[in-house]
Amino acid sequence: MISDSAEQSHVDTPEASDVWWKSAVVYQVYPRSFQDSNGDGIGDVRGILQRVDYLAELGVDVVWLSPIYRSPQDDNGYDISDYQDIDPTFGTLEDVDELIEALHERGIKLVMDLVVNHTSDEHPWFAESRSSVDNPKRDWYWWRPAREGMEPGTPGAEPTNWGSVFSGPAWEYDETTGEYYLHLFSRKQPDLNWENPEVRQAVYAMMRWWLDRRIDGFRMDVINLISKHVRPDGSLPDVPAEDGLYGSAFAATVNGPRLHEFLQEIHREVYEGRRDGLLLVGETPGATVEDGKLLTDPARHELDMVFTFEHVSLDHGPAGRFDVVPLDLRDLKATLGRWQTGLEQAGWNALYWNNHDQPRVVSRYGDDGAYRRESAMMLAIVLHLHRGTPYVYQGEELGMTNAYFTSLDEYRDIESLRFAASERQRGQLNDEELLSWLAAGSRDNARTPMQWDATPQAGFTTGQPWIDVNPHHDTINAAAEVADPDSVFHLYRRLIALRHEDPVVQRGDFHLLLPDDPHIYAFTRTWGDEQLLVLGNFSGTEQTVPVGPDWDQAALVIGNYPASPATGGGQIVLRAWEGLVLRRAPIR
Template sequence: MTFTREDAPWWTGAVVYQIYPRSFQDSDGDGVGDLRGVLQRVDHLAWLGVDVVWFSPLYRSPQDDNGYDISDYQDVDPVFGTLEDLDEVVAALHARGIKVVMDLVVNHTSDEHPWFVESRSSVGSPKRDWYWWRPARPGMAPGTPGAEPTNWGSFFSGPAWELDEATGEYYLHLFSRKQPDLNWENPQVREAVYAMMRWWLDRGVDGFRMDVINLISKHVDDHGELSDAPAGDGRLAPQGAGSTNGPRLHEYLQEMHREVFAGRRAGLLLVGETPGATVDDAVLFSDPARGELDMVFTFEHVGLDHGPGGKFDPVPLDLRELKATMARWQAGLQDVGWNALYWDNHDQPRIVSRFGDDGAYRRESATMLATVLHLHRGTPYVYQGEELGMTNAGFTSLDDYRDIESLRHAHDARAAGHVSDEQLLAGLAAASRDNARTPVQWDAGPHAGFTTGEPWLPVTANHTHVNAEAERADPASVLHHYRRLHALRHEDEVVRLGDFTLLLPDHPHVYAFTRALGDDALLVLGNFSGEEQRAEVGDGWGELVLGNVPEPAVVRDGAVTLSPWEALVLRRA
């Protein structure tokens, strides 16, 4: 169905802001962000004009994967505060008209979760089948190379199976060995998850961002057994092979809808992280008639600069590929479903360093990228610091990194000996998840106003001039531009609901499209280069809606010449 002004859900006009709690604001000087720190910054969020705050995991956790390894779903980790602190934050956000979305991580738990501790205790444990336990391959001794039950690879390098010496069997972990996968084939697992979700909704949260939700159904044969996937390089299958979009995935999501969300759906936001999902998958996930999710995060556009060696082997972006990818998702979800729009999040390097120019044209390229993204049809997601034009970390030593994915990659690459240390550090500098996790830059003071102690991850050096205090005082800043973009989405029905049409698909440097609703239409232009670019856009474009340079370009004789990294939004005359 195509949403209209009368029936469009509230989230079609909303902006979501992601908080990565470790790096947002520290209140007690221990160098780690916390909930009392969030309380200090709620007015920043209200001023910015966001409608929803999504919290990356706050739950009790050993922090092997910075909170995505959960040992207690119904408690707050002491590093962040208490449940009462969270209640106070939720109340403060609600008082400002901002909804709260929690990260839901139910493909796996921590190996320190009581469910797994009991499951691991013996082969006969009542919770043994809550996780994926399997013996070694027939005829092979446990622990010998290749004895793992299948050839599945972990997203964090190496096999996706870990041998438990005590019981002699392997357990499945698609991520860290300390993140064992739950067995969703077991109805007791599903009911325990649904009960936890209902508990959070009863406590006042307004929805969930569902971590790797399309991995919860594994591909099993008629006997419920896992089997090898087509192998990639070497013995292991490519990451996700055999574990993505399993046959019962939609059944589980529809069951979740019935068991958790029935009767209280209208005010909630449900977004799924779905690595490997296609446009056709997304239509199924986000079709309102199916009762699954509101929207999903696609990964296609953030994989376009991955080279033959993966994300740590980046290649220059071809803008034509980016336009084609984004347009395909816009067209595919134009009539049924909805798009989730993002450049940055806790797993992606900073967009201004990735697709923009984080040097001389940092402000221009950051605001251009923001304009192009936010003017697409869908719900935009802003990651903390993105509204400031924060850049990649600029780390030059492996000792600066904390991220488990980056450290595992460095270990494996060095062991394989196929890259030099110089190449390794260049790959990490471009693509490490730690680029997104440096502390938010609030002011020019020590540690950027994030903490009075030693930050858990070094602050980016440019905080002396890239910070919220300085940008709040500058009407031309990245921060003010984001505020204007949010106001535009709230006020302009074309931005909220208009159809999308790509223009100039073959132009190597200009991103151009229109949004149209009835007789009203907008032209959106972005120059993805540090040189002037001319674009043929036709006549009939008049009123300046939004620009990011002091003297915005104008359309003359059907053409426009954009200055370096210029963004331009015009209304049909």
């Protein structure tokens, strides 16, 4: 039974409780897939300008843009060739200035995605670096000779056995100088050498330049990989081999020895003394709760919040993200609960189900068939009632689903394509099996065009889209959702308004309930003498939840069914995929 008493919640200091982003909601725009304004099939900045009123109607406080910098687009813009220009695919700097103004007029901030672990191999910095061993920018990237006694360019001759995130070795042999350069991701994404102070100062100058253009902060891509584990003699260590010759480079790059020093320097050199209201968010794969505390403790002046990956890795099998296994809800509750309590006294959570790198949550943790609407709403309620800043990924507020492509030719994601090529070469999976794996795990599930209406290209473009539109757009689209007051869209609007208005949602303590229940996600949020009970049924069958008599007369705050659930006798009967929030009388 859920206890009828609650511990008195802690009280934030004025400095902690008044931070604006504790009551804010962020909306991520993946520009390539959001709105095309010129019919070339690729979303652009002027397309986003066409939809700012939609964002204002939803009620979000911040828009986070995935990269729109000049780029060869090897990894859809996460390979930057010029940090201070916009790729012509997306528009011009003047378009961005207009977008900043349009958002600010509506009270919405703009945060830019920034990739400074690596650049494109077409960035002028790298062109200089690779030109000769004595170029002044040679040490701006990681260059190393082949292993002693081995022929350069042959398998196993790489300076270390680090494997790339996108498969294969993390070192690329370059014939120009006869050495290898490091790339944790694509070979067209060479890693910057943050040990070099000139690199850091160049990055900081660029960040200040963007803030001078009146953007409101940065989301820092894979920021906890910038400090490599360098030995005193300058060499880099091997890692345990996992697949033939190569092992995961993460072991030698995640949360490196100078990470906190570098982040504090960013804060000092870029943010300190500038205008109020700026945001600095870090994507931190491999970060633990203890890492999160250090990274987001405001007294340390590093990051405001981090994206952890633990909860979106729980359905990964031994072969990684494409090897999807059933989610055990008990693991999800334990993981999110650990982050909630771990960052309670110092630090802050970034709350998300979806982003440009994750499959659609309603297909992943919900039911995208008969209960798509209900499960999409339940998942939203559960996430948004946690303590932290919620992030909404474009289309999540519509209940968009995975794409379920039927041909490998429909995929565009570099990670998915390299995985498929590798598995074909190994002969482990046939094409039918590959399609099944990609349908569940591919990043392209999040990258299909935004579904604005039921027209042939979903209102995204008048041309041929760069990636196929999800066939569900005829029934799942913004026009239909906005017109229906009981839709997923309007449930998100209500959740966003609740965070704006309710101090219990903004600041209340989190207490996990029923940790061993395999179907029910339950927790309370408590602030002073106010308490909310949050319940989510992660199943397609009715579930009876023992809550105690104090909740029999509690008021329904928000739910995903038109009528209130059956209550009485200290129990609540939750319908299939039901989610709800109750408020009871003040605790005495």
